[in-house]
Amino acid sequence: MGTHVIKMPDIGEGIAEVELSQWHVKVGDIVVEDQVLADVMTDKAMVDIPSPVHGKVIALGGQPGEVMAVGSVLISIEVEGAGNVKESAQPAPVKEAPMAAVKVEAVAESKPAAAPAPKAAVCQGPMVAREADERPLASPAVRKHALDLGIQLRLVRGTGPAGRILHEDLEAYLAQGQSNASAPVAAAYAQRTDEQQIPVIGMRRKIAQRMQDATQRAAHFSYVEEIDVTAVEELRAHLNEKHGATRGKLTLLPFLVRALVVALRDFPQMNARYDDEAQVITRLGAVHVGVATQSDVGLMVPVVRHAEARSLWDSATEIARLASAARNGKASRDELSGSTITLTSLGALGGIVSTPVLNLPEVAIVGVNKIVERPMVIKGQIVIRKMMNLSSSFDHRVVDGMDAALFIQAIRGLLEQPATLFVE
Structure with a gap:
């Protein structure tokens, strides 16, 4: 019998160390060639480490959450053959589950109240x-x-x-x-005294690090505005009834993306990235909208590129494609990077107000809350309208409060008079 040693592979891009995220095997397990042994996390992606041999696991080189240097011993496998030690450190294929950009809107686990309903x-x-x-x-x-x-x-x-x-x-x-x-x-009513310690590792650690970095570096301020979305919802229902069978159903998100694109024409300072180390603000003509998407491994932000050149249905199709890829762990690195402004929504869980955290180096993020029907006074009459809040955050180092308010007011005007979304 011999021992086959697998070392932490060089994944490229100048990465010198990675975090061991999860073991898929334990000591004593019999493994086969190409079986996934472990997941490791770089700054950009989750990577599978497959087995190049058949054999029995005899030693693990680290614990989940441990940061390991490239070239260090990852796992030892007992194989049939000569007793010499073989080493394997070939690059492993990337599993399409890149790290998420930071957001605070990750949906928490639903739990019943302490006193059962x-x-x-x-x-x-x-x-x-x-x-x-x-x-x-x-x-x-x-x-x-x-x-x-x-x-x-x-x-x-x-x-x-x-x-x-x-x-x-x-x-x-x-x-x-x-x-x-x-x-x-x-x-169900018994007292409990148990405790459980959960290590923050892998994707959750990366999200935590990015979130902390964003809140420490950027001067966040939030602005909340109420919007009457009755008209745009009526337009959406009409378009779905007329074209839904042939072009696909529209959600509110493509209208919000369109409103961002049009409003940014007058507020280009919102579609920017700030390099705080070089002290340089880069305003971009292209509007690459990040759409925050909840996945099983954490919040990801796939990017709708060149939203300024897309129709409603084109945006809707791309949003649906990217969201599916992110949720299924198949979004590529390019699809999860390069956004210039982010749109985030909790859907049915949207609440009344939220305080989104910026997706650095961006300087603006627009948060969507849930739509509710409420009585409103219009021209002296009480009518039922569909109302929604936009809870948005900005980097006060780059964006002034008045400009932020005017930007959101512009979005409000576009959504409340949806025909203006398409007037050039």
Whole structure:
């Protein structure tokens, strides 16, 4: 028998060290050629380390969260053959899950209130074998639905792709719980004294570092404006009814992207990057809109390039494509870099007000809150209108408060009179 030593590969781009993010094997496991052994994290991407041989794992060279130098011993595998030690340090293929740009809007795990709601008493469906800190796969809408129902997502069995929890799974869980309504529920009220320490490693560490860096370096200030989106929502519904079957359905996001593009013509200082070390502001003619997207590994910001040259449907198609790629871990590095201004939204979880964190080196980020119907007074009459807040943040080192307010007011005017979005 011999020992095959795999060293931390040189991934390129001048990277001297990487973070060991996760092991996929343990000592004693039998591995086969091309089986993924570990994930490592660079500043830009998650990288798979595959096995070049068949054999048995006899030693691991580090622990998750450890920063390892290129060329250091990653793993040792016992192989059949001569007893000499072989070394392998060939570059590993990149897994398309690059690191996320920083945002504070990552959706937190939905949890029931400390005092269970009345509906929670019937949520006694079959337990699913998940760890307490494991984050089940589910969309923000499903998480909100579960929160409203008083359901802990980690207890629900998902039937969607990769075990994703669907709305139908929540209904099935409720139905099973109602059939077991007579089961004891005392455990739900038992006191707990357990604690759990969760290391901040991998993608979460990178997001935390970028977030801290952004808040320390930039002079953030936020501005919130209320917008009447009744007219643009009516236009969206009309276009979907007329063209949805042939061109695809439109969400509000393409209209917001269009509003950004038009407003930036008068406020080019918002479409800029600030190099605070060189003390240089670069204003860009091209509008590359980053669209913050929640994925299973953290918040990513795929980029809609040259939004200024795209129609509503072109923007909608590109947003949908990029969001799908980010959520499935298939977005490339180029698709996750190069934005000039960012648009962020929590969708159904949008809340009333948020304070987005800048995506450095950008100087502006526009945050979208949820749409609600409210009575409004228009020309002395009380009418029901669809209202939405824009909660946006700016770098006060570059952007003055008045300019920021005027910029958001311009977006407001465009959305409240949507025909102006298309008047050249």
